[in-house]
Amino acid sequence: MAPQIHTYDTVIVGAGGAGMRAALESSKRSRTAVLTKLYPTRSHTGAAQGGMCAALANVEDDNWEWHTYDTVKGGDYLVDQDAAEIMCKEAIDAVLDLEKMGLPFSRTPEGKIDQRRFGGHTKEHGKAPVHRSCFAADRTGHMILQTLYQNCVKQEVEFYNEFYVLDLLLHEEADGTKYAAGVVALELATGEIHIFRGKAVILATGGFGKVFKTTSNAHTLTGDGMGIVWRRGLPLEDMEFYQFHPTGLAGLGILLTEGARGEGGILRNADGERFMERYAPTIKDLAPRDIVARSMVLEVRDGRGAGPNKDYVYLDLTHLPAAQIEEKLPDITEFARTYLGVEPTTELVPVYPTAHYAMGGVPTNVSGEVLADNDTVVKGMYAAGEVACVSVHGSNRLGTNSLLDINVFGRRAGINAAEYTVDAELKPLPAEPEQAVVSMVEGLRTSTGHEPVAQIRSELQATMDSNAGVYRNDETLAQAEKDVKELQRRYRDVAVQDKGRRFNTDLLEAVELGFLLDLAEILVLGARNRTESRGAQAREDYPTRDDVNWQKHTMAYREKDGEGGYKIRLDYKPVIVTRYQPTERKY
Amino acid sequence: MSTATVQEHVETSASGKAGIEMMTITVRIRRYNPEVDAAPHWVDYQVTADPTARILDSLHKIKWEQDGSLTFRRSCAHGVCGSDAMRINGKNRLACKALVKDLNPTKPITVEPIQGLPVLKDLVVDMEPFFQAYRDVKPFLIAHGNEPTRERIQSQKDRDRFDDTTKCILCAACTTSCPVFWADGQYFGPAAIVNAHRFIFDSRDDGANERLEILNDREGVWRCRTTFNCTEACPRGIQITQAIAEVKRALITRRVI
Numbered sequence: 001m002a003p004q005i006h007t008y009d010t011v012i013v014g015a016g017g018a019g020m021r022a023a024l025e026s027s028k029r030s031r032t033a034v035l036t037k038l039y040p041t042r043s044h045t046g047a048a049q050g051g052m053c054a055a056l057a058n059v060e061d062d063n064w065e066w067h068t069y070d071t072v073k074g075g076d077y078l079v080d081q082d083a084a085e086i087m088c089k090e091a092i093d094a095v096l097d098l099e100k101m102g103l104p105f106s107r108t109p110e111g112k113i114d115q116r117r118f119g120g121h122t123k124e125h126g127k128a129p130v131h132r133s134c135f136a137a138d139r140t141g142h143m144i145l146q147t148l149y150q151n152c153v154k155q156e157v158e159f160y161n162e163f164y165v166l167d168l169l170l171h172e173e174a175d176g177t178k179y180a181a182g183v184v185a186l187e188l189a190t191g192e193i194h195i196f197r198g199k200a201v202i203l204a205t206g207g208f209g210k211v212f213k214t215t216s217n218a219h220t221l222t223g224d225g226m227g228i229v230w231r232r233g234l235p236l237e238d239m240e241f242y243q244f245h246p247t248g249l250a251g252l253g254i255l256l257t258e259g260a261r262g263e264g265g266i267l268r269n270a271d272g273e274r275f276m277e278r279y280a281p282t283i284k285d286l287a288p289r290d291i292v293a294r295s296m297v298l299e300v301r302d303g304r305g306a307g308p309n310k311d312y313v314y315l316d317l318t319h320l321p322a323a324q325i326e327e328k329l330p331d332i333t334e335f336a337r338t339y340l341g342v343e344p345t346t347e348l349v350p351v352y353p354t355a356h357y358a359m360g361g362v363p364t365n366v367s368g369e370v371l372a373d374n375d376t377v378v379k380g381m382y383a384a385g386e387v388a389c390v391s392v393h394g395s396n397r398l399g400t401n402s403l404l405d406i407n408v409f410g411r412r413a414g415i416n417a418a419e420y421t422v423d424a425e426l427k428p429l430p431a432e433p434e435q436a437v438v439s440m441v442e443g444l445r446t447s448t449g450h451e452p453v454a455q456i457r458s459e460l461q462a463t464m465d466s467n468a469g470v471y472r473n474d475e476t477l478a479q480a481e482k483d484v485k486e487l488q489r490r491y492r493d494v495a496v497q498d499k500g501r502r503f504n505t506d507l508l509e510a511v512e513l514g515f516l517l518d519l520a521e522i523l524v525l526g527a528r529n530r531t532e533s534r535g536a537q538a539r540e541d542y543p544t545r546d547d548v549n550w551q552k553h554t555m556a557y558r559e560k561d562g563e564g565g566y567k568i569r570l571d572y573k574p575v576i577v578t579r580y581q582p583t584e585r586k587y
Numbered sequence: 588m589s590t591a592t593v594q595e596h597v598e599t600s601a602s603g604k605a606g607i608e609m610m611t612i613t614v615r616i617r618r619y620n621p622e623v624d625a626a627p628h629w630v631d632y633q634v635t636a637d638p639t640a641r642i643l644d645s646l647h648k649i650k651w652e653q654d655g656s657l658t659f660r661r662s663c664a665h666g667v668c669g670s671d672a673m674r675i676n677g678k679n680r681l682a683c684k685a686l687v688k689d690l691n692p693t694k695p696i697t698v699e700p701i702q703g704l705p706v707l708k709d710l711v712v713d714m715e716p717f718f719q720a721y722r723d724v725k726p727f728l729i730a731h732g733n734e735p736t737r738e739r740i741q742s743q744k745d746r747d748r749f750d751d752t753t754k755c756i757l758c759a760a761c762t763t764s765c766p767v768f769w770a771d772g773q774y775f776g777p778a779a780i781v782n783a784h785r786f787i788f789d790s791r792d793d794g795a796n797e798r799l800e801i802l803n804d805r806e807g808v809w810r811c812r813t814t815f816n817c818t819e820a821c822p823r824g825i826q827i828t829q830a831i832a833e834v835k836r837a838l839i840t841r842r843v844i
Contacts, residue, residue: 039714041757042660042668099738102728104746104753104789111740136753142667143753150727189707218662254665335665338684341639454651497655500622503708506655 003184003193003434008033009421010414011183011198013165013225016043017141017406018385018413019204020148023157025414026202030421033196035163035185037205037220040149044206044218045406048141049332050259051133052098052403053121054091058112059131064088066123067132069580071401074120074288075359075394076535077551077582078238078575083366083390085578087401087408094407095134103147105136106328116328117262120288120398126587129262129286133400138257138329144403160196162188164508166437168201168228170378171427178372180380181427184437188508191501193434193441199424200380200417203229203362203370204410207386210512211520212355212469213461216245216255220512225387227515229362230522234372235555237389237573238360239519240526241536243397244470246292248354250312252339256332256351258399260317261285263328267296268314268348269304275313280587287587290396290536293353297470300352307350314348353470359397359536360526361389363555363573368413374555374573380420380427384413391553394575395535444510445501449493453510456487456494460513460520463487468524473540477528484521491517522568526554529570547582551575609635612692614645616657617699618709627706631695638688642696643671646682659710666822669758673710674699679760679820701763703772717759720775724783724801729794745790752785752830754823761817761827773806777817777827780808784830787843795843799834808835 009030012019019034026032034040055062067088072079099105099113106114115131123130136143152159167184182197205225209217230236246267247256261267267285269275279295280287287295296313305311317325317333322345325333329344336342336349362383363371370381370388385406392405460483467480491514498506532546533539553573561567611633619627632649643661650657661671664683671682675698676690682698690696704712730739755778762768762776783802787795802808808831817827837843 038662038668038670039718042662042670044663044668046756047663047665047667096738100730100734102730102786102789102791104749105738107741107743107746109743111742111745113738137750139667139754142756146753146755153722154725154727218668219664220662331667338686339665452651453655495655498658500620500656502620502622503658503711505658506650 003195005195005197006033007197007426009198010200010202010417011035011196012202012204013183014204014206014385014387015040015159016204016206016385017045017144017148017403018410019202020152021407021410022202022204022384022414022417024148024151024155025411026418027155027157029418030200033158033160035160035165035183035196037162037164037224039161040152040159041145043145044221046142046145047216047218047255048144048403049138049255049257050118050262051116051135051140051400052095052144052407053118053132053398053400054095054134054404055088055132056092056095056113056115056134058108059115060123062123062130062132064091066125066130067091067121069125070121071392071398072394072580073126073585074398075396076545076585077547077580078391078394078534078553080391080576081578081580082576083392086366087392087404090408091404094404094411098144098147098407101147101151103136103143105134116259117286118399119258119261119286119292121400122283126282129283133259133262135259137327138259138331141403160185163194164188165224166228166440166511168232169429169433170232171430178378179427180378181429182433184434186437186441188503191504193437195429195433197426197429199421199426200382202413202417203383203387204385205387207358208516208519209355211460211464211516211523213458213465214248214253215355216248216253217355222512223515223519224512225383226361227518229370230518230558233558234370234378235363235557236360236522237363237555238391238395238526238553239358239522239556240530240554241359241395242355242523243289243357243359243536244293244353245356246289246296246353247315247351249335249339250307250350250352253354254335254339255354255356256315256335256349257329258289260315260329260332263324264320266316267292268316269299270306270310271304275299275304283587288396288398290538291587293470294538296353312350312352315351316348317344318346318348357397357402358386359389359391359393359395361387364388364390366390366412367416368409369416380424382413382417384409395537440511441507444494444496444507445499445504447494447496449495451490451493452495453506453513456491457513457516460484460487460516464520468527471538471540472527474528477524480524481521481528484517484524488517488521522556525568526556526570530554551582607637607639610638610692612636612645612687613695614649615695615697616709618657619706620656620708636687636692638686638692640687641683642675642685642687642690642698643682645687646698658708667756669756672701672758672760672763674701679764681758681760681822684822701759703763703769704759714759716772717762717776717778720779721757721782724775724779725794725798726782726786728786728789728792729797730791731793739791741790748790749785749788751825752781754825755781755785756823758822760820760822764816764820766814766816767810767812771806771810774810775802775807777831780831780834781825781827784834787834787837795837799838802834803838808838
């Protein structure tokens with residue numbers, strides 16, 4: 001059956017925070033369609049808890065330059081400093097814009113937006129923690145997602161819900177210039193294929209946390225946007241830098257906000273010791289996530305873990321007034337009660353690092369334009385949010401800076417895409433534009449394979465947790481590489497039991513697994529190649545940062561290997577340094 | 588359903604987690620695939636389950652190990668995205684917040700789609716009528732006058748006034764537990780009223796009268812019969828019946844306090 005063809009000016013893929021923030025801008029100026037695998041309000045932006053930093057100085061003295069410094073230092077000097085400066089300057093308006101859109105922030109006694117402390121956010125360049133995170137209890141992400149969706153309803157943004165985008169259509173001119181031409185999507189309800197032509201395409205599909213077993217990420221976070229771009233021959237940047245959030249509920253990975261420590265919560269080992277005093281004497285439990293996660297792993301490795309298997313540590317909130325916990329941290333206390341049967345006001349909560357956030361992704365410039373190499377723009381192609389790598393997070397993102405990123409760069413991508421469409425032309429579609437998707441989908445749907453999706457996925461997640469987690473070395477990464485390659489081979493014989501077309505989530509999971517396998521390989525290769533420790537990449541065999549050789553971004557390219565397959569080529573991109581020369585990172 | 592047939596699937600490969608007493612449970616799921624089935628029917632699945640785990644985990648285990656065609660929505664798996672509202676043992680809940688041990692697992696645990704919305708496949712329903720009702724109540728801040736340069740000032744007390752209804756995740760557990768909604772699909776339903784309440788009682792908002800007029804409609808708040816099903820079903824613990832009562836009171840007194 002011939003695919004349905006829809007034509008818009010701007011096509012946005014993904015309806016989390018970045019996609020909807022972009023849509024609010026682009027739909028004012030260009031005919032916009034938002035395609036989303038999930039109903040917009042299901043997006044994982046809604047799971048973010050602790051807040052969104054901006055130097056409003058509502059509670060104490062603060063300014064955007066301190067925020068920029070913290071972001072650069074937090075990212076272990078792999079941050080592109082021009083981009084961080086833009087983000088931290090625009091943070092203030094980004095928060096105020098949300099308030100004007102109706103976001104119900106928690107308030108100070110004077111009725112201003114309240115602010116709390118957060119990991120790695122300091123005053124006067126690291127002297128002490130600062131109240132910078134603007135929040136709505138511990139459901140800031142929920143309120144951002146709701147507020148953006150509410151405003152999309154107000155602006156009558158056109159959504160295509162449960163349309164799963166599986167391919168990107170590019171057009172190449174004779175001079176080699178690449179242009180976005182549209183996307184190909186599978187309508188989940190019917191199984192029909194649709195082509196969306198657009199002058200501009202904005203990717204806002206989020207991350208790929210499901211490559212790991214223990215993760216704070218939703219089941220649906222399978223790196224689709226990154227995978228699509230990758231398969232179309234565009235590079236991915238800094239994929240080895242994957243953040244582990246220190247406080248996942250032990251064994252489950254469900255996120256407990258860093259805001260819990262911002263409110264005064266303390267991490268303790270089995271002996272009851274506040275161990276962060278040893279690792280980060282100045283800001284202790286409010287050190288950046290990479291440092292706290294590593295410290296927790298070391299405590300467990302050194303035999304100071306708690307519980308029957310000594311495999312976690314404790315988050316202690318018991319010294320905080322119960323009223324403060326109920327008011328400022330209601331959701332996470334409920335998570336602890338529901339899923340672990342623990343009462344946080346009187347008991348210690350078992351926690352352990354959980355896979356959380358991809359610092360890397362689709363390389364973009366500060367306008368949100370996607371890059372085909374270190375500096376060539378793919379015209380009309382934009383990306384924002386976790387799918388993108390600007391890079392404002394460097395090798396380790398500070399808490400709250402993702403909610404900031406989606407708002408600042410989602411807005412920029414939306415404005416710039418819409419502006420681009422004013423003079424741009426719709427590019428021609430390639431012959432049989434749906435072909436790649438049809439053959440993938442039909443191949444899977446009618447497959448006679450024997451390898452269950454769940455089996456391959458669980459083996460992938462197991463090897464990634466064991467071998468590419470908080471600590472890595474060449475041996476573990478070599479093992480992960482070997483395992484991932486073997487799983488990719490087995491994936492060619494993957495089984496899909498559901499042979500129907502409507503809501504075929506069996507097929508959906510098989511497609512998602514394909515993306516996860518691609519991205520896992522890039523992550524592992526990048527990690528193995530980078531022989532230093534920096535931010536979220538902690539190499540046991542190369543324990544120090546090596547600025548001489550490695551203060552540069554990794555750029556991974558997918559290239560033909562000459563034998564009918566593909567191989568990954570790693571290249572590099574310089575880090576943009578404006579204000580801050582790298583120095584030793586101490587907290 | 589009296590005409591329903593029961594098929595049996597028995598799991599062959601069971602593996603237990605260390606330290607936790609696993610148990611074998613029966614999950615009785617109402618299946619319907621319009622591509623092949625003339626009518627919905629119940630199917631029993633036996634799975635080993637950790638009693639402290641979520642029923643969503645059991646559904647996944649069935650899908651991943653026994654029958655890949657079992658279809659349901661889910662995403663975050665910890666009660667914040669609102670994808671997996673289902674009728675479990677006759678009550679609307681999120682599958683990711685319902686723990687096996689709380690569901691009387693010695694008997695078959697029944698799982699069926701939420702009621703009052705068209706079933707598309709198995710546990711997946713058409714959410715469009717639900718979201719249409721939500722959109723109809725103008726669920727966005729309506730503020731007249733000039734925008735301030737900084738944030739609007741709002742006291743924490745004013746902010747607390749509507750805190751409860753800001754928690755809504757639009758899962759539809761409330762609306763699809765409401766007998767009035769089952770009988771009359773035109774009724775806005777509790778979730779839409781909750782989201783109207785969230786703005787009506789926001790001190791920054793100027794749109795209360797518009798929304799109250801909408802809810803004064805014959806399909807509006809007056810259809811509520813205060814059966815409290817919605818409040819009991821809400822996975823976020825929102826006092827929905829109270830919120831509806833506050834909207835009714837605002838309509839009578841024409842005052843929003």
